[in-house]
Amino acid sequence: MAVLVFDIGGTKTAYAKVNTYDDIEDFNMVETRTIYNNVEDFLVNIINKFLLKNSDIEGVAIGIPGTVDYIDNKIISCPNVSVLDGLNLSKLIGEKVGIPLIVSRDVNFSILAEHIKGSAKDVMNALGIFVGTGLGASILINGKIFLGSHGVAAELGHIYYPKGENKVCQCGNIDCVELYASGKSLKEKSILFRNKFNKKISEKDYFIYKDPEWQKEIYSFIEALSFSISTFVNLIDPEVVVIGGGVSKANGFPWEVIINKTKEKLRKPLPYRKVSFREAKMDYKESLIGGYSFFHQILKNQ
Amino acid sequence: MAVLVFDIGGTKTAYAKVNTYDDIEDFNMVETRTIYNNVEDFLVNIINKFLLKNSDIEGVAIGIPGTVDYIDNKIISCPNVSVLDGLNLSKLIGEKVGIPLIVSRDVNFSILAEHIKGSAKDVMNALGIFVGTGLGASILINGKIFLGSHGVAAELGHIYYPKGENKVCQCGNIDCVELYASGKSLKEKSILFRNKFNKKISEKDYFIYKDPEWQKEIYSFIEALSFSISTFVNLIDPEVVVIGGGVSKANGFPWEVIINKTKEKLRKPLPYRKVSFREAKMDYKESLIGGYSFFHQILKNQ
Structure with a gap:
């Protein structure tokens, strides 16, 4: 089952549908400053757009450059994208779009991607x-x-x-x-x-x-x-x-x-x-595979 | 099954047969300086003495204040009991006494003991x-x-x-x-x-x-x-x-x-x-329970 993965960075935000470790679909990248004031709407719109076209999306994984209280996915500190500070994206967005949504540090996705196909293979x-x-x-x-x-x-x-x-x-x-x-x-x-x-x-x-x-x-x-x-x-x-x-x-x-x-x-x-x-070898696009892997790690532990 | 546990410290060396988390038998303590020049003989003698009296001893766990290469149990650095430096006790002693012998940092035993009955219970x-x-x-x-x-x-x-x-x-x-x-x-x-x-x-x-x-x-x-x-x-x-x-x-x-x-x-x-x-709550004697627990952790992973 596919996962829609976002990587919200201080400068760029990348996203794509990840089907398998070797199949990344509809990759996109925007400047984070263009979504800074409407990050919630941006996410809901993109997710709904993807869901409309794809019935195989199992969930959403969002990487952010900050710390997350992983019990309820609440972002508790995100100095470089401070608009995210304090948001509970699982509640705000996951419930609206009707599929599970997990949030984690972006660097967790990065090391998983390196493990799957990069320098830590x-x-x-x-x-x-x-x-x-x-x-x-x-x-x-x-x-x-x-x-x-x-x-x-x-x-x-x-x-x-x-x-x-x-x-x-x-x-x-x-x-x-x-x-x-x-x-x-x-x-x-x-x-x-x-x-x-x-x-x-x-x-x-x-x-x-x-x-x-x-x-x-x-x-x-x-x-x-x-x-x-x-x-x-x-x-x-x-x-x-x-x-x-x-x-x-x-x-x-x-x-x-x-x-x-x-x-x-x-x-x-x-x-x-x-x-x-x-x-490290992975680029913006390949790193999204890490979000796909993380989503499956979290679901298995639940 | 019981484990014979030693804790060789910079000052004192403690040992006992540990039967369960609540059953420590034949506890002894000696000054480390008294065994410093014959640590190998000391260990072999004590182990054989215990084995002669007890058929239920499954193995030996030795805690030391140093680092151990855990692939072959070789002590690779033990500044405070330097006579142990470089020794492979599993080979030197384990083979002589005919039962498995593992070596680890003493503090690994300590935190396990705290987890079993102490401050991290x-x-x-x-x-x-x-x-x-x-x-x-x-x-x-x-x-x-x-x-x-x-x-x-x-x-x-x-x-x-x-x-x-x-x-x-x-x-x-x-x-x-x-x-x-x-x-x-x-x-x-x-x-x-x-x-x-x-x-x-x-x-x-x-x-x-x-x-x-x-x-x-x-x-x-x-x-x-x-x-x-x-x-x-x-x-x-x-x-x-x-x-x-x-x-x-x-x-x-x-x-x-x-x-x-x-x-x-x-x-x-x-x-x-x-x-x-x-x-921390555990004393010299109670800490030996950690060696018993560690021995079982290592055996299970093998």
């Missing part, structure tokens, strides 16, 4: 680390998403970074590591750098701009990111770490330095000796 | 954090120990502490959090303090000695410990955190400050709102 235990606007993460154990007791496991972006500068995070806490290891941290650094040195660095040049003062900023980004990845690996002991997200796709992303810095901090001899690091 | 998902000589930790998911892909999950003592002072850990890494949040860190602090101020603080007074300079040291211990606990909780999202170990039993252990400092750093609203913190 050959393993059952993996961590996903996605450096985008924020720092998202997910845990795959025995081929399934590990949700934690309240659905909020893998809050990697919001672990405390003791080397921080007393910055306030959008979540309300101080010095979450996301403030130092994410796309938004790089953007903030580039603005401060421009104001101080009158040199403009575009997003695509973050990692190739050779100015020594700027390289110090990149170094501190790498320090924070390798701290977060090594901590995650030392606590979960996965087979594979998949690293993805928009920032990881930038020119000259310093893969080697990040992995070496991370390995320095891994417990020896294990997990140090056996864990491997890989680049 | 009512929950299936818990973290154990044991502040002793080192900083040990364990993860309970669905009532079972989560081992990770290579048996070394929950290496909380060896996550990197970015606020550290470039100290070298016995594991070889720099600034493991255990160097700042453990009994040995307090001991080191007290020696430096005595050398500097000529004031001697005994172990039992660490938390009640009111000197303001010393209180700064205690504050930095609390900072490091709350960093490690909050990180663990943000990544695993447990129902309950059980805190135990020798240091937690010292006079005036600052429970309230530690829990408040930890909560400051938890992701809001979840897991912050729902996780609870409890004091």
Whole structure:
């Protein structure tokens, strides 16, 4: 049975009907800003349109960049698409359209897609680390998403970074590591750098701009990111770490330095000796397969 | 069927025949230093003595304060009982005595015992954090120990502490959090303090000695410990955190400050709102029940 899968991101929203792991139908993508003020109507309209054309849609899976109370699918924190904050989409929309609707972190869909056909295809235990606007993460154990007791496991972006500068995070806490290891941290650094040195660095040049003062900023980004990845690996002991997200796709992303810095901090001899690091492969479209898989995981557990 | 359970600690070694969760027979405890140079002989002798008297012993479970490669039960790092480093007790002893022998971290036994009859009795998902000589930790998911892909999950003592002072850990890494949040860190602090101020603080007074300079040291211990606990909780999202170990039993252990400092750093609203913190209840003897439970968990999975 097919699942209609949405991925509502900070910038883009993708959706498609997913029939099997190899059959994605009617893929579409819109700018999230165009649906920002009417996200509920947008979802109801698209779902109804699909249901009218397809009798085989069993349910809806929605990925969002935030935390979800998985008992009732209520979105409890979604800083980068704040219009979703506090919404219970299962109630608001699921009941209107008459089929089950589940909501989860987008990165849970991403790691499942990597497991099904991407970089974690050959393993059952993996961590996903996605450096985008924020720092998202997910845990795959025995081929399934590990949700934690309240659905909020893998809050990697919001672990405390003791080397921080007393910055306030959008979540309300101080010095979450996301403030130092994410796309938004790089953007903030580039603005401060421009104001101080009158040199403009575009997003695509973050990692190739050779100015020594700027390289110090990149170094501190790498320090924070390798701290977060090594901590995650030392606590979960996965087979594979998949690293993805928009920032990881930038020119000259310093893969080697990040992995070496991370390995320095891994417990020896294990997990140090056996864990491997890989680049995420799935694009916007393929990632929707993860939503299809997640929907089936949740239904089976019910 | 009964299991003969050993807990080899840095200071004491306890053992008993465990028949059921409520039936512990022939409990004994020796100073670890007395068996340090003949640990293999000691174990073989005790096991044979028990086997001679009891035909119902199904296997042996040994808890150690270190990491174990769980594929072949080889001890791969045991800084606080270094004579065990590199030993494959299953081969060395299991084959001699003719019954299955498993080795695991001692803290895995501890959290299972807490789950069976202690502070985590009512929950299936818990973290154990044991502040002793080192900083040990364990993860309970669905009532079972989560081992990770290579048996070394929950290496909380060896996550990197970015606020550290470039100290070298016995594991070889720099600034493991255990160097700042453990009994040995307090001991080191007290020696430096005595050398500097000529004031001697005994172990039992660490938390009640009111000197303001010393209180700064205690504050930095609390900072490091709350960093490690909050990180663990943000990544695993447990129902309950059980805190135990020798240091937690010292006079005036600052429970309230530690829990408040930890909560400051938890992701809001979840897991912050729902996780609870409890004091470990099990003593040396009762903890052996965890080894009995672990042995059965491992056998079932095989």
